[in-house]
Structure formats: structure tokens, C-alpha cells
Amino acid sequence: MEEIKAKLLSSLSTSTTEITYFLETDKNVYTLETSISQGQETFIGPTIDYLKSMELVKFDVYKSKRDSFDYLEDEDKIGNLKLIAERLNESRNPEENIFKNREKIKYFYVKIKNFVMIYRYTSKAYIKSEVFVVVKTKNLELISEEDDRITLDKQTPDIIYSIDEQKAFLLNVKQAEYIVDLEVNMTKTQNKFPEIQSKVNIFTADSFEKFQERIQEQNKSIIRKFVKMIENETYQKFVDNRSNALEIKKMFEMTIEFDSENHIIFDDETSIDDVLHLLSDDYVQSYLDKQGRRLDE
Structure with a gap:
């Protein structure tokens, strides 16, 4: 497990400009052009610090270990994560107000090279906001109170998914259960x-x-x-x-x-x-x- 953790940290720590932001609703996946130019500082840095302080353990559906994050390699349980690259590749530029279309925000993604940091979006995010993401596309309004921004209630993701290896790291198992079918078997x-x-x-x-x-x-x-x-x-x-x-x-x-x-x-x-x-x-x-x-x- 230590070797796998070290490889993940090394991949995330490598400086890169290959950072893209996505927003998924119940109808579409959108590519976001945001005002956040320092993705390393806002998302990746806090995530690396969090991972360093935690032990990597193999995922066990029956129990969880404190001060740890989980490594999930079971293909049956990863399920729809395997399709995430295809969904992101088919993303579109937001051109209209998603609230007028009654679109419900589901996930926010930060793609760093071949890793995807997945944040499950909740209705409480605005109240508990830690991160504001400003959307430049002028016709898209994501939050009625603040026309040009969405909010996240955390800087560390719920899941980090490796597209190349088709493996997942669960940083928040409770939220991850809403994203992947951890109990498929x-x-x-x-x-x-x-x-x-x-x-x-x-x-x-x-x-x-x-x-x-x-x-x-x-x-x-x-x-x-x-x-x-x-x-x-x-x-x-x-x-x-x-x-x-x-x-x-x-x-x-x-x-x-x-x-x-x-x-x-x-x-x-x-x-x-x-x-x-x-x-x-x-x-x-x-x-x-x-x-x-x-x-x-």
C-alpha cells in the first residue's frame, strides 16, 4: 500500500498545466472556464497534505479505519467510474442557465492529467462553502444568490480516480457510496x-x-x-x-x-x-x- 500511495502522491505533486474543471448535472457535463488559475494551491495542495497524513488501506465494505483513505480496485465496485473519461470528453461549453432548464448539479470534477478528483455536490455547499469557483461563461448562472459562481464545502475530493489504471482512492467513503456502488456484491x-x-x-x-x-x-x-x-x-x-x-x-x-x-x-x-x-x-x-x-x- 505504501508504494501505491507514494505513486499517487508523486503523480499529484508533479507540476502541470493540464488541469481542467467540469460540472456534471442530471442532464449534461460542462467544461468550466474558471477564474481559479492556481489549481495546485486551491485543490491539489490541500489534497496532497491530506493524503500524506493518512494511511492507505485496502477498501473493506464491512469496516472503515480511522485516519485512513481506501484503495478500491474491484472492477465490479468501480462501476460507472470507468465511463468517466468518456463523459468528460463529451462535455460541452455551458451556454444557457441550468436553473431555467431545471438541471440539478451533481458533481464537480478537477482533472489533473489522467487523474480525476471527484466532488459530490450537495445543497448545503453554499452554507458550508470553503471554495468558490467563478464561472466566466457569461450566460451560465449556477447559483441564484451569486450569479457567477458555484461553491464547494471542501477542498479535498470524495474520490480520486485513475483513468489509466482504473483504480479509485476513496477519501470520503460516506459520499463515495453515492457515486459508486460499493456494495454491488x-x-x-x-x-x-x-x-x-x-x-x-x-x-x-x-x-x-x-x-x-x-x-x-x-x-x-x-x-x-x-x-x-x-x-x-x-x-x-x-x-x-x-x-x-x-x-x-x-x-x-x-x-x-x-x-x-x-x-x-x-x-x-x-x-x-x-x-x-x-x-x-x-x-x-x-x-x-x-x-x-x-x-x-
Whole structure:
């Protein structure tokens, strides 16, 4: 990772006049002629300083690490970023008021050689503005309060994309989730669970559908835990130690009920958290560790 980070910093640090600004709306991509002549100072410099202070880590959809930025090379997850060069090449000069056309601003781009710094535009940008970009094209009005400028609420981008290598660096994962489909494989993995259920009968047959309905309603952190459980096959430890289900339930005061064969009976009173802890190896391994210590004594 250090070598990849060093290469990125070197590329961004090299002085260049190849800096172009773009604005994407829900209808078009525009090339902007701005009054900012020092792109290095306004955008690239602060971004380099930020990257230097952070550790580069490989992107993990299940967890994030503080004081770091993420390296994303999975082609499935990069998705529409692969088309960004084509979109920018087809950009047009703004010739009319985008508000009159009811165009919604989506992204601001800074292209430095073969890297694209991507900023997701938000409606709060004007209130929290850190950067003002003045648009020279006289007929384009981007912000009603200030006819000739747009605002950004940050100087560092949400994503840096390498067009040549088709790799992405995520500086703001929360915003990046709106730009690329970071969880493209999660649905595919979730769809494997009915097959797992049919093989090992984790739940009773008549309560499995209720669990499936409930898990779809959960937030991303719970969904990620569920998907990680499937990918790592940690549910198998519960299956292998199913005979100890009632003791595990008592040890952790779970809300889960079991039938006579220790299949989970999932109902309205069952805690999703308890189920995922049980199937993610948290409870079962703790129980086995405690039993092992007792034997050692």
C-alpha cells in the first residue's frame, strides 16, 4: 500500500498545466472556464497534505479505519467510474442557465492529467462553502444568490480516480457510496442465504421467511454483518454446536427461541442482533472458550 500511495502522491505533486474543471448535472457535463488559475494551491495542495497524513488501506465494505483513505480496485465496485473519461470528453461549453432548464448539479470534477478528483455536490455547499469557483461563461448562472459562481464545502475530493489504471482512492467513503456502488456484491451474497438455509436448516421452515423480511429492513451496518457472516461461513460453528443452543442462550440472555431440534424460531420478539451475534461466531466461540477453560481447570 505504501508504494501505491507514494505513486499517487508523486503523480499529484508533479507540476502541470493540464488541469481542467467540469460540472456534471442530471442532464449534461460542462467544461468550466474558471477564474481559479492556481489549481495546485486551491485543490491539489490541500489534497496532497491530506493524503500524506493518512494511511492507505485496502477498501473493506464491512469496516472503515480511522485516519485512513481506501484503495478500491474491484472492477465490479468501480462501476460507472470507468465511463468517466468518456463523459468528460463529451462535455460541452455551458451556454444557457441550468436553473431555467431545471438541471440539478451533481458533481464537480478537477482533472489533473489522467487523474480525476471527484466532488459530490450537495445543497448545503453554499452554507458550508470553503471554495468558490467563478464561472466566466457569461450566460451560465449556477447559483441564484451569486450569479457567477458555484461553491464547494471542501477542498479535498470524495474520490480520486485513475483513468489509466482504473483504480479509485476513496477519501470520503460516506459520499463515495453515492457515486459508486460499493456494495454491488452484497445483494448477490444475501441471495445465497436461502440455499444455505435449505441445506443446514438454521431457522424453522415456517419462520425463515419472517427473518428474510426483517433483515431487508435493517441499516447498512447490520446488513454488512449479515453478509460477512455468509461470506465467512461463520454460521457453520452454530450448526456444528447446535446441541448447546440453550446453554448459549442462557449465557448471553438471548431473546431467541429454539424448537426441539434447536432450529431458530424467528418471530416479532426475536432480536436481529442476537441472531447475528449467534451466527457470526461471537456467542458460540465465547461459549466454547469458556467451556475449554473449565476443562483446563
